[in-house]
Amino acid sequence: MQSTLHPSAGSCTLVGAGPGDPELLTLKAVRAIAAASVLLVDDLVGQDIVALASPGARIVHVGKRGGRPSTSQAFIEKLMVAQVQRGERVVRLKGGDPFIFGRGGEEVQALRAAGIEPVVINGITAGLAGPASLGVPLTQREHAQGVLLLTGQGQPGSAPTDWTLLGATAHQARLTLVIYMGMRGAQAIQDGLLAGGLPAHTPVAVVQHATLAHQRQALTTLAGLHQSIVREGLASPSVIVIGDVVRGAQALADRAAAPQPLCMAG
Structure with missing residues (x-):
């Protein structure tokens, strides 16, 4: 045969x-x-x-x-x-x-x-698609000198991520942080970044199911990250975007929520 x-x-x-x-x-x-x-x-x-x-x-x-x-x-x-x-x-x-x-x-x-x-x-990664869906330019130069793509879930047996060091680095170097697989560790991420000197008022966006019809998101601050995730019932798969570039998403949200001017007939 x-x-x-x-x-x-x-x-x-x-x-x-x-x-x-x-x-x-x-x-x-x-x-x-x-x-x-x-x-x-x-x-x-x-x-x-x-x-x-x-x-x-x-x-x-x-x-x-x-x-x-x-x-x-x-x-x-x-x-x-x-x-x-x-x-x-x-x-x-x-x-x-x-x-x-x-x-x-x-x-x-x-x-x-x-x-x-x-x-x-190659494919478009959620760390780019999620922020883009909210109108967030990750490297808008007046707000950020660069972007770090990070995982909130390290390899088993490896040393834990030093979020305090990352907070200090992001603050000093004006970096946007994009965190994958960070939902379960959001409280530790929040605490570490704050301890490193990243300001509590730093804008944060959490995007779940980016680009899909059932996409959900929350806009908050670093100090309110974990509480917002719990309150909104957000879960994986999500990306967390931290940095002043998120102000663009807030501006769009504010504009959408604002009363629209009436068009007067001529």
């Missing part, structure tokens, strides 16, 4: 699915999804994006969510390698950008160790 394996024909592409809105996919991502014979799909990738796959493609959901039952990273990497070795055109469909807190680097290493050179297609 002739073998069905075609190792030379296999390939793997890591595709950033962006924050959720299918219209934010790149053209290159859409073409890769449509050409895949196997898609390994993250938990946060919506059905509207998965629907772009070929009708004959095999869809495998490999969900990974903090605090919930998840597919192990080791299993995902073994599955990727095995499917490529079977000759499949594998697309690893990842929320946001594969290389921004997406563990894409680990997957590239695993593929290369197996002799497979992957292609990486």
Whole structure:
């Protein structure tokens, strides 16, 4: 019997699915999804994006969510390698950008160790899309000299993040902080940044489900961060944006809430 394996024909592409809105996919991502014979799909990738796959493609959901039952990273990497070795055109469909807190680097290493050179297609990360949905320019020069993308959930066994040091650095260097996976540790983040000298009145935005129809957000201050999250019932997946650039979002909110002038007929 002739073998069905075609190792030379296999390939793997890591595709950033962006924050959720299918219209934010790149053209290159859409073409890769449509050409895949196997898609390994993250938990946060919506059905509207998965629907772009070929009708004959095999869809495998490999969900990974903090605090919930998840597919192990080791299993995902073994599955990727095995499917490529079977000759499949594998697309690893990842929320946001594969290389921004997406563990894409680990997957590239695993593929290369197996002799497979992957292609990486970037996606819009929530740390950019969330603030943009509120009209927040992360590096508006009168308010910020730069931006730091941070995780609120460090690798198990690693030293905890020094939020006090980050607070001092952000204050002195005029940096915007964008924190992923920070909801459960919001109180510790708030306390550390305040201890580092970041002013209590520093504007903060929390954006949940950025770019989706059910997006929710809260505008607050550093001193009110944790209380606002609890009061508004916000949860993961969310990004926390801290810095004076958030004043732009507050200005838009104030304008939207202001009474509109009456148009007088001529």
